[in-house]
Amino acid sequence: GAGVSQSPSNKVTEKGKDVELRCDPISGHTALYWYRQRLGQGLEFLIYFQGNSAPDKSGLPSDRFSAERTGESVSTLTIQRTQQEDSAVYLCASSLVVTPDEQFFGPGTRLTVL
């Protein structure tokens, strides 16, 4: 079975542009997480989705960040008016149920904002 996939793997954009990052979780996993990892830093929680419940958006750093998930499938993370400090690796993970279950991570999207 396929693991978690993310696209694109790399994205270079200009400051002020909007970007959209995609995550395909493992089929059947009800929980989906987005993290950000800046160079030399740990994983910073952004948002998680659990089934049809309202997402936990407590980690989103600003209103420029938003995420959607259709049912228990694909999720997109959108960053509007990107800033240089948004440069990071954005990781998606899914789990069968919400934490404390094991999370399965995707390869990440490396975002560079020039």
Place this chain on the structure above:
Amino acid sequence: AQSVSQHNHHVILSEAASLELGCNYSYGGTVNLFWYVQYPGQHLQLLLKYFSGDPLVKGIKGFEAEFIKSKFSFNLRKPSVQWSDTAEYFCAPDRDDNIIFGKGTRLHILP
């Protein structure tokens, strides 16, 4: 605020050396504890986890970790490391469905 501290940011060892990576977290109560590992070029993956029971847990590839509640610690150990253990290791305590990842420890094993 809840926090997790990994004391060693970069560790270099020779093969067959013993390993201990420190992890401390700031909050009490019921905590579930994870160590994740990221090998070069690979995805983050679970190394081991502790939910309850025996505080000494064993994970993949000969790793183990000991939960010491009184010290708020969950240190990762391996008696004899191999070159293939070169990776980045993340401690991740979880309380009330709120998981926090540490900044990671880069482990470099010299062949």
